Amino acid sequence: MLVSSEDFYAQYYDILYSHRNVKSEVDFLEKVFQKHAKRSVKKILDVGCGTGIHSVELARRGYSVLGVDASKVMIERAREKAKDIDNVSFMVADARHLKLPEKYDAAIAMYGVISYFTTDEDALDFLKSIRESLESGSIFVFDTWNMLGVLEKRVYYETPSTHVRKYGSLIALKEESWRLNVLSQTSTAEISWSVIDLKSGVIDTASHTLVLRLFTPRELKHLLRESGFEVVTMFEDYTCKPITESSSELVVVARAV
Numbered sequence: 001m002l003v004s005s006e007d008f009y010a011q012y013y014d015i016l017y018s019h020r021n022v023k024s025e026v027d028f029l030e031k032v033f034q035k036h037a038k039r040s041v042k043k044i045l046d047v048g049c050g051t052g053i054h055s056v057e058l059a060r061r062g063y064s065v066l067g068v069d070a071s072k073v074m075i076e077r078a079r080e081k082a083k084d085i086d087n088v089s090f091m092v093a094d095a096r097h098l099k100l101p102e103k104y105d106a107a108i109a110m111y112g113v114i115s116y117f118t119t120d121e122d123a124l125d126f127l128k129s130i131r132e133s134l135e136s137g138s139i140f141v142f143d144t145w146n147m148l149g150v151l152e153k154r155v156y157y158e159t160p161s162t163h164v165r166k167y168g169s170l171i172a173l174k175e176e177s178w179r180l181n182v183l184s185q186t187s188t189a190e191i192s193w194s195v196i197d198l199k200s201g202v203i204d205t206a207s208h209t210l211v212l213r214l215f216t217p218r219e220l221k222h223l224l225r226e227s228g229f230e231v232v233t234m235f236e237d238y239t240c241k242p243i244t245e246s247s248s249e250l251v252v253v254a255r256a257v
């Protein structure tokens with residue numbers, strides 16, 4: 001059955017991305033908070049939280065967490081997963097215009113949330129809105145694509161790829177192709193998913209086009225400074241490897257000034 005990509009992601013997101021090591025990503029976050037925050041971290045804002053995979057893990061570790069996402073169906077899924085956990089809540093909101101009643105000690109925006117904001121205005125609104133939701137000295141961690149590294153591997157990224165993953169009785173097939181738009185520093189990704197349930201014989205499919213912004217490290221420093229943050233450090237992944245010009249991804253650790 002062909003389903004809308006939003007419904008498809010809400011239903012299958014955790015399965016499609018179950019190869020991610022969320023526990024070790026959250027270990028990384030805790031290490032960064034301990035090392036770099038200038039305040040004790042108790043309340044965390046998870047921006048673009050999706051189905052709440054980090055919110056739930058952080059709440060299990062004792063933090064009080066608010067997850068926000070623009071997608072109602074993703075938030076419904078997150079609420080369902082967290083229904084037995086007291087110290088986490090979820091809200092449908094546009095991350096560019098958050099008006100939260102309280103301030104947080106840390107924020108995260110994991111798995112390329114900032115890449116959805118393809119204009120400088122939207123990226124600045126996103127960063128400023130997060131800054132306004134944080135106390136001074138709070139840490140903000142997010143990840144995104146590095147324009148420099150992606151450009152270096154352009155042929156690799158622009159070659160259509162197919163990935164097959166198996167989860168229990170489900171087989172997920174992902175077909176993806178990217179087209180880089182170098183002057184606008186964006187990539188247009190065409191993505192198709194098919195999930196086949198070998199037990200029931202049901203096949204769900206979804207396709208969508210995603211335009212992602214590719215930032216350079218220097219641009220991010222500038223945008224963060226304009227929004228009231230200082231950059232503490234940038235890594236190329238969640239194992240704390242320092243960035244190089246070839247890194248395809250950036251994990252940015254910033255502090256609210």
Ligand SMILES: C[S@@+](CC[C@H](N)C(=O)[O-])C[C@H]1O[C@@H](n2cnc3c(N)ncnc32)[C@H](O)[C@@H]1O
Pocket residue numbers: 047048049050051052053054068069070071074093094095096109110111112113116
């Ligand atoms: C790739 S998913 C990442 C989800 C989650 N952070 C994770 O690590 O799995 C990006 C999320 O950003 C959300 N998003 C996109 N634009 C948004 C906006 N303007 N405000 C809030 N959330 C947004 C999408 O709905 C989606 O759930």
